[in-house]
Amino acid sequence: MKTEFESIPLVKNEAKKRFEIEIDSHFASIVYKETSLQIALIHTEAEPELAGTGAAAAVVEKTLQYIENSEKKLLPFCPYVFAFIKKHPEWKRIVDERFEGYDQL
Template structure:
């Protein structure tokens, strides 16, 4: 994660069902579904003003830390999150082994 994102807080916006970070009034976020011990990440997005800044990657990394810190298992349905974990295989440790694409990570 780029240093400029390290001190930005991750918000779990339960009303909108998304994890989000805010940079200069603009958001990068991941839509999620939570059931019991699992959190499914379904869609990652950064507002156009944040394109190319690394904000999407930062919100993914912060969300993975949140999931691990809350002892949940990840279901990475979002293609961006799935690709992030492939690129950073150390995060496979929090993916639920029952996830259909687990062996492709």
């Protein structure tokens, strides 16, 4: 994660069912679904003003840290999150082993 994003807090916006970070009034976010044991990440999005800044990667990494700290398992349905974990295989440790694409990570 780029250092300029490290101090930006991750917000779990339960009303919108998304994890989000705000940069200069613009949002990068991940839509999620949650159970008592798992958090499924569905879709990552960054507003056009944040394109190419690393904001999407930052919200993914902060969300993965949140999931790990919550001691839940991850279901990476979002293709961006899935690709992020392939690029950073140390995060496979939080993926639920029963996830259909687990062996491709």
